[in-house]
Amino acid sequence: MSGHSKWHNIQAKKGKMDAKRGKIFTKIGKELMMAAKEGTNPDTNAKLRDIIAKAKAANMPNDNIARVIKKAAGDTGSADYEEIVYEGYGPNGVAVIVEAYTDNKNRTAGNVRHFFDKYGGNLGTTGSVTFMFNKKGQIIIEKTEEQDEEELMMLALESGAEDFISEDTVFEIITEPENFDAVKAAVLEAGIEILEGEVTMIPNVTTSLDLETSEKFQKLVDALLEDDDVDNVYHNADFHEDFEQ
Template sequence: MGRGPSIENRKNAEDARRGKVFTKLIREITIAARSGADPAGNARLRVAIDKALSANMSKDTIERAVKRGSGADGADNMQEIRYEGYGPSGVALIIDTMTDNPVRTVSDVRHALSKHGGNLGTSGSVAFQFQRIGELVFDTSAAGSEDRLLEVALDAGADDVQADGGRSTVLCAPDAFEAVKKALTGAGFEPLDADIVMRPDNRVAVSGDAEETLRDLLDWLEELDDVQEVYHNAALPPAQ
C-alpha cells in the first residue's frame, strides 16, 4: 500500500516533464513552419519534426503544429527572442525563447539570473563566444564502433569527431547536418542526441558553490515555460 502514492507521484512528475518537452517541440515546429510547411524544402522544419518523432510525438500533433505555423490553422503570434547574459563566476549564457508575451519573458529571465548572482547582457555581449554548429552524439562503447563512426562521419562532411568515455560527438556545419546524420544512421548509428546548437569556443571551469548555483540557475531557466534552449560555456562535470 505504501508504494502507491510514490509510484503515482513519479508518474505525475514524468507526465509533467513529458508535457513540457512536447510544448517546446510544438513551438519549434510552429516557428519553423513559418518558412514553409513542406519539410522537403525547409531544413529547420525537418530537424524539428525529427526531434518530435524521436520524442514519440504523434504525427497528428506534428501536423497541427505545422498548420498553425504556416497560417493554415489560425493565427500564430509567437516570437523568437534570444537573451544573452552571465551566470555565477562570469559563465556566459545564451537563452533562446519563444513567447507570446516578451514583457513576461524578459522579466522571468532577468529574475532567474539575478537570483543566482547573474545578470542580463546586451545583444551580442556573449554570442561571439559561441558558434552555431551541428552536434550529434553517439554511443561508441562497442569494439570498433568509434573508428567506424569516425570514418563514416568524415566521409559525409563532418568537421570533427570527439570521443570520450564510450561516446563520440560529431560536429559539422549546420548545412551539412542532415547529410551527416543520414550517412551515420544509414551506417547503423542511431544518435543519442542530434541538433543544431550554439557551442562555446572555450569552456570555463566552475566548482564548489559556483557549480551548485549554476546548476540551480540552469534548472530554473529550463523550467520557464517560454525558454526553449539554454547554452553556456561552463565545463560542468556530470551530475552525480
C-alpha cells in the same frame, strides 16, 4: 571531470533538464509553429525537418506534430510567436545564451531577467557572450561493442564532418551547420542509431566552477528551462568534478 568534454560537461546536463522539465511538447510545438510558417513540407524546409526529428526523439505523437503544422499553415488566429535570444552571465562569469519563443516579449524578458538576478547573474547586451560560442552541428552516438571507431570516423569525415571526438561512452561528431543534414543522413543510412543530433551552440572557452558555484549555477539553468517561453539554454560552465545533477 574532463573540462574539454563538450558532451558530458554541457550538453548532457542540458539533456537531463530537457527530459525532466515536463513541458517539452509545448516547447517543441512552438518551434514547429515557427518553422511551419516558412513552409509545411519537410522535404523543402530543412528547419521543419530537423524539428520534426527532435519531436519524434522526444516521443511526441505523430498526430500532435501534424496538428501543430496544420494549425500553423491555416489558422491565422493562432498565437504569433517570435524567437528572441538573450545573453548574460551566471555566477562566476559563466557565459549564458537563452533562446526563447514568445508571444509576449515583456513577459519573457521580465522572467529571464528575474532568474538571472535571483541566482547571481546578470543580463548582458546583444553580442556580449556569443563570441565565446560557435554554431555547430553536433551528433552524439552511443558507443557499443559493435561499433568500429575507425570506420565511423571515416564515414563522418568523408560525409562532411569537421571533427570526430571519442568520449568515454559516446562518439561526438562536429559539423558546420550547412553540412549537418548530410552528415546526419550518412550516419543514419549506415544503420547507426543517433543518441542526439542538432545544430547547437558549442563554447570555444569554458569557465571553471567550484562545487558551491556549480550547484548555484545549475539552479539558474533549471529555473530558465522551467519557464514556458524558454526553449534552449547554452552555457560554457565547467562544472566541478564532484557536482552531481
